[in-house]
Amino acid sequence: MQRLDQRGRKWLAFGKANPGLLAGFVLLLPFLLFALLPDVFASHDPIKTSIRELYTPPNAEHFFGTDELGRDVYSRVVHGARISLASAALIIGIACVIGLVLGTIAGYWGGWSDRVIMTLVDLVLAFPSLILALAVSAALGPGLRSAIIAAAAVWWPVYARLLRGITLQLSEMEFVTAARALGATAPTIIRRHILPNAIYAVIVRISIDLGLAVLLLASLSFIGLGASAPTPEWGAMVAWGRLYFLTEWWIGGFPALAITLVVVAITMLGDGLNDLRTIR
């Protein structure tokens, strides 16, 4: 009990020293819970329509009202948390793996592989991200999967550039030279010596990017390139709700609010982590 108390006090002190980190976490927590246990928090079936309850304003039965098909907006927002957060994680995950591989190759071997990879990186980054994602997901056809692939396709260069920089820096260090002298092969050096030292920078970058990934995915869905009906994806819900926004604002308004809160929360978390790193 006393140990628990001590630990609690430690966390409290940590939160006080990093208010942004704490606030971000507190803001994000409900959405994490929604994503993990949607059925516990949802009050209704997110895709069940009800003709008798179209366009109901928010009330005690339907906290966020109902939409044009009588579906419960609150339950849809709850279920949407898993889709948005999981898709964002997937986008960054794919981007991270591609960037990791290409970035370390470019940084470690240099030469023509570096030139080819970095030219591609520069070209992709020369586009405003939404514009290229738009073209890619258009080519793949609309759908949540295409939107995720498109977002990852415009995001990996960020990680490639980050990893290349770190690899370049690290491969001049003495411990890498030492490992090489001991006969370690390149994959071993990258896996055992370079990646572990890059991990913190990558984590901070991921924490900042996750919010932006939620945003990019919601933007693609809003345009009409993401999830298709009746999937309760936030961006798509805002897109459909837009048609009724001036009269039944709650249909699109609450999912829009959810997007905003999650992006703000993740941004604050990422900023907090970044501050921790610079202090270190």
Place this chain on the structure above:
Amino acid sequence: MGKLLLERLLTLVLKLFGMAVILFVVTQILPADPAAVAAGTDARPEQIEKIRKDLGLDRPFHERFVTYITGLLRGDLGKSLLTRRAVADDLKLRFPATLELAILSGFVIVICGVSLGIISAVHAGKPADYLIRAAVVVGMGIPPFVLALFLQLIFAKWLDLFPLEGRLHTLMAPPPFRTGLYTIDSLLAGQWDIFWSCLRHLALPVAALSLGRLAVGARFTRSGMLETLGQPFVRTARAKGLRENRVILRHAFRNALIPVVTMLGIQIGFLLSGAVLVEVVFTWPGLGRYAVDSVLSFDFYAVIGAALVIAVIFVLSNTVVDLLYAQLDPRIKHK
């Protein structure tokens, strides 16, 4: 400077060429059959065949590629399936609308963002600073289309202060074409009522586009200012009895400009991405909406064309920012 400019121009051309190649390859290779997608799910085979011919898809990829690139060099971006017109002509029509929106938003971002950043830095640790910093966090997280929708709801529908959408009152004829920017054209023609209507129509889209980015601008300016305000030369300036305003604006701010300009370069990309979304909400007849409309109707040449023009604006403005850099800080040596 001349040599630098020439070098930049050369890399610029190469870069744009590379970007055109990427767009073409992405939109032509990825889908199994763009003609089938364009024709819709319940199209008859001969319809698909016809669209395939129209798009030139019956020819091998490398031939199409060469045709497209040579066309590009002549300023020919292909034909739109949707409007049945040359994509280049469509884009010419749409371009000024986006430009007007982006330029005005850019001004708002720079002027308001920088002043808020300065205020925040000068009053660091005081209520004004906390207020601005909190607004910045929210402003950064709020997506442009969400902001656009709520601005529309509150200021157009509930308060009825601004028009809901469009570029101009429906009963007004656009001003005589000179630049395509309605505000400037109407001023040149002396049509004050049209000018006023334009401004009112611009208010909400510009707000939706700039508020979030302005927050980022304020943040960059704040941290840049805080850094320079702690430097010895600022103390010297104060010690020799300069007025505080002069110390802040002439001495500290000038040196804080570098991070602000860096920020601007990044902002332009977000601004152009955001413009796409904001244009959709406000039915603004610009490039972004054109791109979205063409994407949704699988109009590939139009998509490539619009994306390419937006990318060109982005790359060009980044080059300008780069050159500005060298002007601002002579210490920066260009590679």
